Amino acid sequence: MSDDDALQSVRARIDEIDEQLLRLINERAEAAREVARIKREAGDAGDFYRPAREVEVLRRMREANAGPLPDADVTRLFREIMSACLALQRPLTVAFLGPEGTFTQEAAIKHFGHGVKSLPLDGIDAVFREVESGSAEYGVVPVENSTEGVVSHTLDRFLNSSLHIVGEVELPVRHNLATLAEDPSTVQRVYSHQQGLAQCRVWLDTNLPRAERIAVSSTAEAARLAAEDPTAAALASDAAAERYGLGVRYPSVQDGAANTTRFLVLGEQSPPPSGEDKTSIVVARENRPGGLAGLLAPLARYGLNMTRLESRPSRQGMWEYVFFIDILGHAEDPTLKRALGEMQQLASLLKILGSYPRAAH
Numbered sequence: 001m002s003d004d005d006a007l008q009s010v011r012a013r014i015d016e017i018d019e020q021l022l023r024l025i026n027e028r029a030e031a032a033r034e035v036a037r038i039k040r041e042a043g044d045a046g047d048f049y050r051p052a053r054e055v056e057v058l059r060r061m062r063e064a065n066a067g068p069l070p071d072a073d074v075t076r077l078f079r080e081i082m083s084a085c086l087a088l089q090r091p092l093t094v095a096f097l098g099p100e101g102t103f104t105q106e107a108a109i110k111h112f113g114h115g116v117k118s119l120p121l122d123g124i125d126a127v128f129r130e131v132e133s134g135s136a137e138y139g140v141v142p143v144e145n146s147t148e149g150v151v152s153h154t155l156d157r158f159l160n161s162s163l164h165i166v167g168e169v170e171l172p173v174r175h176n177l178a179t180l181a182e183d184p185s186t187v188q189r190v191y192s193h194q195q196g197l198a199q200c201r202v203w204l205d206t207n208l209p210r211a212e213r214i215a216v217s218s219t220a221e222a223a224r225l226a227a228e229d230p231t232a233a234a235l236a237s238d239a240a241a242e243r244y245g246l247g248v249r250y251p252s253v254q255d256g257a258a259n260t261t262r263f264l265v266l267g268e269q270s271p272p273p274s275g276e277d278k279t280s281i282v283v284a285r286e287n288r289p290g291g292l293a294g295l296l297a298p299l300a301r302y303g304l305n306m307t308r309l310e311s312r313p314s315r316q317g318m319w320e321y322v323f324f325i326d327i328l329g330h331a332e333d334p335t336l337k338r339a340l341g342e343m344q345q346l347a348s349l350l351k352i353l354g355s356y357p358r359a360a361h
């Protein structure tokens with residue numbers, strides 16, 4: 001067989017496989033419609049999205065994956081299939097910290113796929129508000145970065161919100177130096193979100209020590225501003241650079257190679273246990289020696305794994321603090337439930353912010 005014949009024959013096989021795939025994907029979509037009908041009959045009309053089920057589907061596919069596609073690609077493909085199936089049931093509106101082109105939008109797409117209606121908003125507060133008012137079903141906000149630490153505004157906002165955390169997303173964050181300038185050494189000012197500037201501090205000190213650093217509301221806004229001024233640059237994502245027609249002069253200039261941001265998904269519902277969950281709580285205890293240690297003792301006693309502890313001013317008295325704690329497990333798991341009950345006895349405040357499936361990688 002000539003090379004041409006061999007190519008023709010493999011392509012014919014691919015065409016056949018694609019037709020089978022198309023048929024199967026549409027069969028799956030029909031099944032998802034059937035699920036929607038059952039949910040509607042059960043009175044669940046507003047609530048088609050099931051994060052715990054989605055995580056179960058993705059985990060099952062990763063475990064069954066025999067390659068050669070890497071697990072991350074299998075996850076991405078099935079995420080999009082489910083996103084399209086959900087859109088067929090009823091499209092979700094997802095608010096996020098915008099504008100278009102932010103890392104938060106990337107996180108929202110990683111979590112929900114492209115089948116949702118996206119609602120870019122100009123602040124973390126606005127995302128909480130739109131979900132609280134019901135204009136959006138879900139919201140996505142950043143909560144911590146592996147180089148720069150916590151996004152305190154997100155944590156503080158939880159103190160007076162009735163919303164729950166229904167999911168988390170982890171995203172590797174790569175900042176580029178993007179500019180209209182052909183010669184990046186002519187750059188006189190660098191725009192980014194304050195976290196972006198902080199995540200690239202050492203690179204800027206070394207490579208653009210004289211450029212003014214200007215913090216703006218988002219990395220996408222930084223790219224927009226840099227597109228208006230050839231003596232300026234932005235630290236922003238590939239997507240933002242492309243959107244505003246900037247050249248990426250230096251890719252990946254963040255100081256930590258493993259720079260990762262964690263985002264939270266906000267909503268009204270409380271996902272049931274998925275088998276691999278995380279629970280976020282906020283607690284406080286009156287100030288006295290050993291107060292915090294005592295409060296955490298039940299977690300140690302029940303062998304529970306605390307993955308994060310963050311203290312924030314309570315905003316009620318001077319030098320009084322609340323503690324944001326993440327624990328592996330679901331609040332309905334018997335041991336965690338018992339530990340939380342014991343903590344409740346000791347605490348002046350204990351609020352469960354949510355139990356949700358752990359981030360898929």
Ligand SMILES: O=C(O)C(=O)C[C@]1(C(=O)O)C=C[C@@H](O)C=C1
Nearest residue numbers: 032035049050053054082085086
């Ligand atoms: O299993 C369900 O509850 C469905 O609605 C189906 C499905 C899917 O496509 O697999 C779609 C949306 C939900 O978020 C979870 C899963």
